Amino acid sequence: xxxxxxxxxxxxxxxxxxxxxxxxxxxxxxxxxxxxxxxxxxxxxxxxxxxxxxxxxxxxxxxxxxxxxxxxxxxxxxxxxxxxxxxxxxxxxxxxxxxxxxxxxxxxxxxxxxxxxxxxxxxxxxxxxxxxxxxxxxxxxxxxxxxxxxxxxxxxxxxxxxxxxxxxxxxxxxxxxxxxxxxxxxxxxxxxxxxxxxxxxxxxxxxxxxxxxxxxxxxxxxxxxxxxxxxxxxxxxxxxxxxxxxxxxxxxxxxxxxxxxxxxxxxxxxxxxxxxxxxxxxxxxxxxxxxxxxxxxxxxxxxxxxxxxxxxxxxxxxxxxxxxxxxxxxxxxxxxxxxxxxxxxxxxxxxxxxxxxxxxxxxxxxxxxxxxxxxxxxxxxxxxxxxxxxxxxxxxxxxxxxxxxxxxxxxxxxxxxxxxxxxxxxxxxxxxxxxxxxxxxxxxxxxxxxxxxxxxxxxxxxxxxxxxxxxxxxxxxxxxxxxxxxxxxxxxxxxxxxxxxxxxxxxxxxxxxxxxxxxxxxxxxxxxxxxxxxxxxxxxxxxxxxxxxxxxxxxxxxxxxxxxxxxxxx
Amino acid sequence: xxxxxxxxxxxxxxxxxxxxxxxxxxxxxxxxxxxxxxxxxxxxxxxxxxxxxxxxxxxxxxxxxxxxxxxxxxxxxxxxxxxxxxxxxxxxxxxxxxxxxxxxxxxxxxxxxxxxxxxxxxxxxxxxxxxxxxxxxxxxxxxxxxxxxxxxxxxxxxxxxxxxxxxxxxxxxxxxxxxxxxxxxxxxxxxxxxxxxxxxxxxxxxxxxxxxxxxxxxxxxxxxxxxxxxxxxxxxxxxxxxxxxxxxxxxxxxxxxxxxxxxxxxxxxxxxxxxxxxxxxxxxxxxxxxxxxxxxxxxxxxxxxxxxxxxxxxxxxxxxxxxxxxxxxxxxxxxxxxxxxxxxxxxxxxxxxxxxxxxxxxxxxxxxxxxxx
Numbered sequence: 001x002x003x004x005x006x007x008x009x010x011x012x013x014x015x016x017x018x019x020x021x022x023x024x025x026x027x028x029x030x031x032x033x034x035x036x037x038x039x040x041x042x043x044x045x046x047x048x049x050x051x052x053x054x055x056x057x058x059x060x061x062x063x064x065x066x067x068x069x070x071x072x073x074x075x076x077x078x079x080x081x082x083x084x085x086x087x088x089x090x091x092x093x094x095x096x097x098x099x100x101x102x103x104x105x106x107x108x109x110x111x112x113x114x115x116x117x118x119x120x121x122x123x124x125x126x127x128x129x130x131x132x133x134x135x136x137x138x139x140x141x142x143x144x145x146x147x148x149x150x151x152x153x154x155x156x157x158x159x160x161x162x163x164x165x166x167x168x169x170x171x172x173x174x175x176x177x178x179x180x181x182x183x184x185x186x187x188x189x190x191x192x193x194x195x196x197x198x199x200x201x202x203x204x205x206x207x208x209x210x211x212x213x214x215x216x217x218x219x220x221x222x223x224x225x226x227x228x229x230x231x232x233x234x235x236x237x238x239x240x241x242x243x244x245x246x247x248x249x250x251x252x253x254x255x256x257x258x259x260x261x262x263x264x265x266x267x268x269x270x271x272x273x274x275x276x277x278x279x280x281x282x283x284x285x286x287x288x289x290x291x292x293x294x295x296x297x298x299x300x301x302x303x304x305x306x307x308x309x310x311x312x313x314x315x316x317x318x319x320x321x322x323x324x325x326x327x328x329x330x331x332x333x334x335x336x337x338x339x340x341x342x343x344x345x346x347x348x349x350x351x352x353x354x355x356x357x358x359x360x361x362x363x364x365x366x367x368x369x370x371x372x373x374x375x376x377x378x379x380x381x382x383x384x385x386x387x388x389x390x391x392x393x394x395x396x397x398x399x400x401x402x403x404x405x406x407x408x409x410x411x412x413x414x415x416x417x418x419x420x421x422x423x424x425x426x427x428x429x430x431x432x433x434x435x436x437x438x439x440x441x442x443x444x445x446x447x448x449x450x451x452x453x454x455x456x457x458x459x460x461x462x463x464x465x466x467x468x469x470x471x472x473x474x475x476x477x478x479x480x481x482x483x484x485x486x487x488x489x490x491x492x493x494x495x496x497x498x499x500x501x502x503x504x505x506x507x508x509x510x511x512x513x514x515x516x517x518x519x520x521x522x523x524x525x526x527x528x529x530x531x532x533x534x535x536x537x538x539x540x541x542x543x544x545x546x547x548x549x550x551x552x553x554x555x556x557x558x559x560x561x562x563x564x565x566x567x568x569x570x
Numbered sequence: 571x572x573x574x575x576x577x578x579x580x581x582x583x584x585x586x587x588x589x590x591x592x593x594x595x596x597x598x599x600x601x602x603x604x605x606x607x608x609x610x611x612x613x614x615x616x617x618x619x620x621x622x623x624x625x626x627x628x629x630x631x632x633x634x635x636x637x638x639x640x641x642x643x644x645x646x647x648x649x650x651x652x653x654x655x656x657x658x659x660x661x662x663x664x665x666x667x668x669x670x671x672x673x674x675x676x677x678x679x680x681x682x683x684x685x686x687x688x689x690x691x692x693x694x695x696x697x698x699x700x701x702x703x704x705x706x707x708x709x710x711x712x713x714x715x716x717x718x719x720x721x722x723x724x725x726x727x728x729x730x731x732x733x734x735x736x737x738x739x740x741x742x743x744x745x746x747x748x749x750x751x752x753x754x755x756x757x758x759x760x761x762x763x764x765x766x767x768x769x770x771x772x773x774x775x776x777x778x779x780x781x782x783x784x785x786x787x788x789x790x791x792x793x794x795x796x797x798x799x800x801x802x803x804x805x806x807x808x809x810x811x812x813x814x815x816x817x818x819x820x821x822x823x824x825x826x827x828x829x830x831x832x833x834x835x836x837x838x839x840x841x842x843x844x845x846x847x848x849x850x851x852x853x854x855x856x857x858x859x860x861x862x863x864x865x866x867x868x869x870x871x872x873x874x875x876x877x878x879x880x881x882x883x884x885x886x887x888x889x890x891x892x893x894x895x896x897x898x899x900x901x902x903x904x905x906x907x908x909x910x911x912x913x914x915x916x917x918x919x920x921x922x923x924x925x926x927x928x929x930x931x932x933x934x935x936x937x938x939x940x941x942x943x
Contacts, residue, residue: 037756038874039881047753047885048865054892055858059851061899065810066847 008025012480022219041443048477066541080517091180092214093221094194096228097263097438102194103208105201107178111166115144118173127169128154131162155179156199182208186228188270189235192286192314193226193262193436195386196273198305205276205284207388207436225261228256233553234264238522241546242268245527247507251287252523252546254554257423257516259439260432262383263558265289265416290387293523297539298422300356300410300507303363304344305460309452312362315459318343321355327400332357335489345463348486349471353407355430360406361399368402374451375421375431377413384436391417408488409498413508419521422508424448426464426484426516429457459464465513475544478551480562484516485509485547487539492526502526507543511551512560524548581646588935589645590867596639596860603841603853605631608914609908611840612824613942633916637923643744645934646926647874652931654709658785660727666693667734690901691905694735694743695921699928701731702882705751709758710875721724724751732775733852741779742893748772750886754878802829803900806836809843810850810899817846835905837913838898851910854895861888867933883925 020066092104118124121144129137132155156179158166182197184190195206203212211222238252254264271283285291307313318341325332334353347355360368372378380390391413394401404410416434424431432448439445450458464484465536467473472487488506491498506523510516522543529537556562608630613623647655670693708724711717728751735744752768779786809825812818823843829836842850864884869877887910894909896902908918 038877039761039869043757043759044865044869045880047757048862051861051865051885051888051892052858055861056853057901058892058895058899059854061901062810062842062847062850062854065807065899066814066842066850069807069811252766 016479033203039466063274090218091182091197091216092218094215094229095221095223096190096226097224097261098227098568099223099228099448100228102190102224102226102228104183104185105180106183107489109158109163110177110179110183111154111158111163111447112175112177113144113152113154114150114163114173114175115147115152116150116173118144118171121145124169124171124174124555127171128166131165131169137365180441186231186272187274188272189227189231190385191270191273192226192288193224193265193385194273195513196276201454203386205387206385210384224436225256225438226265226436227263229557230554231264231266233266233557234520234550235266235270235456237546237553238266238268238524241524241527241542242297245523245524245530245542247527247542248547249282249287249525250523251291251521251525252550253288253416253419253519253521254550255419255423255434255519255521257427257510257519258430259433259445260420260423261432261439262434262436263518265436274412286385286387287415287523287525289381289383289385290389291415292389292392292414293504293525294412295415295418295504295506295508295523296408296488296491297351297353297356297409298418298486298488298506299406300348300351301422301425301460301464301486301508302370302372302377303356303360303406304348305452306363306368307359308344308459309371309456310363310367313344313359314349315345316343319347319358321347321352321358323354325354325403327403330403332403334338335418344426345466346471348463349467349473351472351487356407357403360402365399365402366399368405369397371451372405372411372421374449375424377411377417377432381414381417381420382433382435383416389414408490415521415523419508419519422510422521423516423519424451426457426461426510426513426519428454461510461513461516464509468509468513472538472540473507473509473544475540476509476547476551478511478548481511481551481555481560482513482563483509483511483547483551484513485520485544487544489538489540503537505537505539505542507547509547509553516562518554518558520547520550522550583879585646585934588614590863590933592863593860593867593926593930593933596856596863597911599856600853601634601638603856604912604914604919605634605904606820607837607840607912610613610821610823611837611914629916630914630919634869637919641923641927641930645930647931649873649879649932649934652703652879652928653875654699656703656928660697660704663693663697663700664730664734667697668736671734671737673938678771682808694738694740695917696924697731698747698886699883699922699925700772700888701727701747702750702754703928705754706878706882707875709754710873713758713760714874736779736783739785741783742907744891745772745776745905746886746889746907748775749889750882753885754882757881758874758878775836793857802836802904803898805829806839806898807841809839810847813843813846815847817844817849818840820844834908834913834915835894836898838895841912857888857891857910860884864888864929869928870933871936875876879932880929883929887922887925909920 090105093101093105096102113124121141125137125141125144128135128140135155140154143149154166154174155162162178166176182201184194184196191206193206195208196204197208198204203209203215206223207224208215215222234252234254238250241247242250250268252264252266253262255262265288267285267287269283271279276284307317313319320340321334321342322339323332323334323337332353335351338350338352342350342352342355344359347359348353353472363371369378377391378393380388391411393405393411401410420434421431429450429452430448431451432446461484464486465482467479467486468484473485476483476485485508486502488508490504491500492502492504493499494502504523504525505527506521508519508521510519524542524546527537527542529535533541608627613627642650655761705724705727708720708727711720712724728747732744735741735747752765752772755768756765780790781787805825806829808871809823812824821844823840825836825839825843829839838850841853851888861884868880868884871877890907891910893905894907894913897904897907908915910922911919
């Protein structure tokens with residue numbers, strides 16, 4: 001089928017189409033060189049220009065995308081990229097208040113299989129059994145035999161050696177996936193605050209669970225109010241105390257008295273955030289925020305504050321504390337019975353239950369309830385961890401309850417809530433809910449709720465100073481620092497009655513007491529009396545010394561000025 | 571072609587001295603780019619379909635051979651022979667398309683393919699060049715010979731073509747057919763107001779497509795919805811962005827893993843990501859050159875028929891490239907249209923070879939006696 005050579009059939013075709021006339025016309029035309037255009041030049045130019053213009057638009061758009069435009073926002077992770085998903089889907093880091101990392105991400109390889117692609121099932125299973133002796137081979141065989149599936153996890157969190165060994169099996173059906181994995185550089189130390197994630201990187205405890213949705217967004221690191229350095233000291237001292245008094249557990253909290261930021265939150269025993277499944281319930285229980293305790297005499301601080309604020313008692317008024325006090329079927333006794341009168345300061349420093357009861361009766365049960373409610377002690381805390389529980393108190397709050405609650409029995413709250421309430425009483429009278437999130441130091445402090453007047457707060461501080469100088473809190477007297485606080489020793493309720501051999505020993509105080517910057521609570525659960533404590537396992541003997549050591553070690557870091565011995569003696 | 575002298579009057583010799591060698595050069599450059607990109611983009615697609623990695627690369631290269639043979643073979647024909655073949659082609663093509671409606675195999679939601687065993691062909695692809703040859707002939711008949719029946723005939727041909735394409739849910743191709751037909755009408759020297767009439771009809775047609783064709787409505791709504799599914803075009807935009815001036819390097823791109831069918835409709839984004847802005851501008855320049863050179867070459871002879879044939883096929887290529895690039899760049903809603911010579915696609919490659927072959931055939935230098943219409 002030749003084409004270009006003159007074609008006899010073309011003539012016929014031309015004739016049919018009436019082309020002969022055209023041919024004749026063309027032949028009649030002038031010179032060969034100057035071809036007249038069959039199409040108007042204007043229209044050709046227009047066509048050319050339009051095309052040129054459109055190509056320029058395309059070029060401009062590419063230039064814009066490639067050079068000018070900002071990179072696009074997060075894009076979906078591509079599942080078949082094996083060398084690690086793109087950065088955009090990282091879970092947010094968690095940092096302490098000084099930017100030290102508490103939780104971060106690494107990628108770990110997971111081996112999976114595509115059953116459709118497996119060439120030799122038996123050899124694969126045998127090879128895998130050698131690499132992972134603990135794998136359930138029967139289960140794996142069943143899952144890998146199912147050709148309807150295209151994704152079967154073999155093992156997650158491979159070590160590089162294991163990964164290489166799986167590679168070396170040379171089985172095309174075995175593939176790898178990089179998975180996000182959370183690391184906790186401070187391990188147990190911050191476990192109760194930070195919490196942990198499950199294998200799919202979903203927060204299951206602590207702030208990891210509380211902030212899970214926003215951490216998933218991966219926008220900015222989450223800055224906590226915790227200071228790891230302080231946390232370390234507090235944990236170390238608490239652990240030492242727990243060991244010393246052969247106690248099973250304890251908790252300690254260090255709060256900024258004004259902002260209510262939590263600088264340290266320790267609950268012992270703690271747990272390994274990498275392996276929460278293998279930990280005991282005792283380890284996983286957050287004793288600072290989740291467990292509620294009847295903390296005993298520390299509540300007398302609230303009773304005295306309420307009495308002074310309401311005008312039910314004057315600062316120098318003496319009250320008869322001769323016991324025992326008989327209220328209906330109940331007999332109220334003091335730990336060290338005392339006959340005579342006491343002013344409120346002494347009621348605190350001698351920790352008189354009878355004095356406290358009488359003050360509460362003067363305040364009245366409604367005002368008492370209202371006051372404790374304003375201190376946040378009757379509703380669950382708004383702290384940013386998953387593990388929070390509501391305080392427990394009697395629904396039937398009458399005279400008897402008013403009395404017992406005045407010295408901290410019959411009301412159980414988490415140590416964090418009690419410390420938070422105490423901060424409001426000593427900081428000048430403003431309640432601000434405790435938080436684990438670092439506050440922007442440049443932002444104005446939020447107003448909070450005034451619970452008592454500045455004057456009342458100052459009076460209470462003086463009394464707390466007295467407790468440490470003269471009273472039950474003597475062991476809390478840190479050297480070089482003025483501290484004030486209150487001891488608490490409570491028998492643990494057990495089966496409807498109080499167990500006199502199982503106590504909660506607490507010391508709750510503030511420093512420096514003349515203008516409190518920090519509030520510290522130390523609580524030891526069921527300490528055993530030691531010989532050198534003369535058989536006592538009270539707040540004053542157990543928790544106060546730990547309080548003292550913590551203040552002595554943390555105050556320099558926190559920038560509290562030391563006072564000279566001469567100054568102190570006056 | 572070692573020594574082809576002017577005096578060589580053999581078939582090859584005459585061909586060599588009469589054919590437009592610049593266009594051949596441009597097309598070869600584009601084909602080379604296409605082969606290069608197939609190495610980059612196709613393995614990702616092949617792996618997704620559980621095929622051997624170079625499955626599509628091999629197919630692409632295998633299709634290059636018949637394509638090039640077809641291209642050169644067709645360019646040997648005289649315009650009259652081209653006309654004969656295309657007349658057959660159009661009749662056969664219409665038959666094929668009607669057949670597709672009966673037995674066609676749906677590929678990704680559109681019934682456009684006939685399975686011939688070795689290759690699935692898309693009759694409308696092959697119809698394109700033949701169609702524009704016949705429409706050019708009908709325009710020329712009307713303008714030059716005053717054949718009254720030619721224009722209504724031409725319009726009827728376009729209408730039935732569009733009707734068939736709409737039945738196959740292929741709106742992109744019907745826009746292409748209508749546009750090229752309109753360009754031919756414009757170039758044939760009809761009054762300008764006719765153009766406005768045609769444009770108005772086109773807009774009305776598009777509007778009714780939006781109203782009556784759900785898949786069209788969905789695509790267009792998605793394109794304009796700020797929260798629509800813009801995964802593919804966002805991904806493509808990201809690819810250009812990642813590529814920057816010089817690209818991330820051959821084979822280093824990620825977009826091919828993210829967009830299904832990247833070796834086909836989104837091949838331009840692979841070029842942008844792996845070879846960068848400079849390569850994209852380069853390819854764009856080559857296309858511009860092809861179109862402008864084509865327009866210049868098309869009117870070498872005072873034959874309305876051959877001029878319109880050459881302009882028609884060259885505009886078809888140009889428009890196809892523009893539509894593909896514009897949808898990759900999110901300037902227009904996505905259309906299932908290939909990027910000439912660069913996209914993978916046996917059917918598309920063969921069809922392009924036919925187009926260029928026809929272009930070369932009708933623009934070859936020829937003696938005055940052989941002018942037509």
